[in-house]
Amino acid sequence: MPDITTAIRGCGECPIRHRAVCARCEPDELVELDSMKYYRSFQAGQTVVWSGDKMDFVGSVVSGIASLTQTMEDGRTQMVGLLLPSDFVGRPGRDFAAYDVTATTDLVMCCFRKKPFENLMARTPHLAQRLLEMTLDELDAAREWMLLLGRKTAREKISSLLVIISRRDASLKLKETDGPLTFDLPLTREAMADYLGLTLETVSRQISALKRDGLITLQGKRNITVPDFQALMAETGDDSDGGFWG
């Protein structure tokens, strides 16, 4: 059982972009495991690292969801990755974060101090191969997303996102895929918009439209039921066989 040797709590404001002024970014909790790794937990909405900041660790998600986002000077933002449990973040050999990493839900990460991790990698050939596998998967996902961002309509984008989330949820629960499927959206409308390259109003309207058309039903704002998965799939524009995400 890990021993809590440190617990830090920070504070202040978080003005996006001009981060020099940001005094409280990471009121998180830190749990020391050994000389190489430690757990850190974040509440939903907290920032793990800012793009460009020094990042002296790599890590993987233990529980919860984190997002990678890029922001332009004028504030336009695009989510470029969603990190689920077991996903890896950080680049051995690079000292600065390339993206903003944010906790989308409550989040626990297992962090490895960079130097020891790099040493481990040099000693363990299998580790690089495993990371290569994972990175290639991420690259495939990123390219799938490029098709979505570049060519899909708003309705197709929303449907695709719902399909992906419900698929993942179903696989976690090991449920059969026929019959109604119910799950919670782990993202706000705004986060969905940032992921899909839309505005939050359009996201809201398209969700309402899918509801109106009987493709989904809502309980509250975040809980979604898909009565006919195939029907929703047909709205995504993807091959019916499921393609990459299948």
Added chain:
Amino acid sequence: MPDITTAIRGCGECPIRHRAVCARCEPDELVELDSMKYYRSFQAGQTVVWSGDKMDFVGSVVSGIASLTQTMEDGRTQMVGLLLPSDFVGRPGRDFAAYDVTATTDLVMCCFRKKPFENLMARTPHLAQRLLEMTLDELDAAREWMLLLGRKTAREKISSLLVIISRRDASLKLKETDGPLTFDLPLTREAMADYLGLTLETVSRQISALKRDGLITLQGKRNITVPDFQALMAETGDDSDGGFWG
């Protein structure tokens, strides 16, 4: 010096999606190097592999440019990667192509037969680490492109593409970056549109607009001069320091 032991000229049908109309796909030339690798050359426009086809090799670009594209059932296409000399394509451990790979210009590839290559990888730890590096670079590029596809305007997209191409061209020629910069576009308007998530008409209009505004001049359709690189950069929406592509 490699010995030409085989020279094949291939052909047939291409039954992927609606490609049945395609009568001749890969009239390429093959140059055997050794039991593990060989060269193949393609003319501009030829297809290296179709998405979903069996792919019993991995390879890297020797000269020319290849593109990775994804196509939806109704024909919408999105380019998801541009392969420049030294770039790698194919995934060890996967037997089928995930994307259409097309020669954008005349192209020479160095192909490695998959099995021997996988054996080599198992024996050579450094190889996986090198591939990991390259894949992480591609992932960064893909994510940069996601921001472009999701959030940039048509003018910003075109400017970004021109900046990337001119940067690469300048670095190949080892020219100083101040002063006018001249280069040939290696892509048709349609290919640019597929890369940028636009239509070819919009690409054409935006290029005309940049010309009208004095940011570029054209000699013919493909040869572009950038009189003031910083001015063009300012149109991309990116940080002035160049960010990832710098």
Added chain:
DNA sequence: TCGCTTTCTTGATCTCGATCAAAGAGACCC
């Protein structure tokens, strides 16, 4: 040189999603 094809440009119009604006629905606190 003359077609013929491919590539590119430009114009007119339309539409989907953005933008601007307001109000509803919860959650939380006092």
Added chain:
DNA sequence: GGGTCTCTTTGATCGAGATCAAGAAAGCGA
């Protein structure tokens, strides 16, 4: 309960880029 958040929905309008439609320019083979 009221007050004040944040998140979400919905309406009205606008505009960037798509679509439809001609042509122009360039390349190429006969």
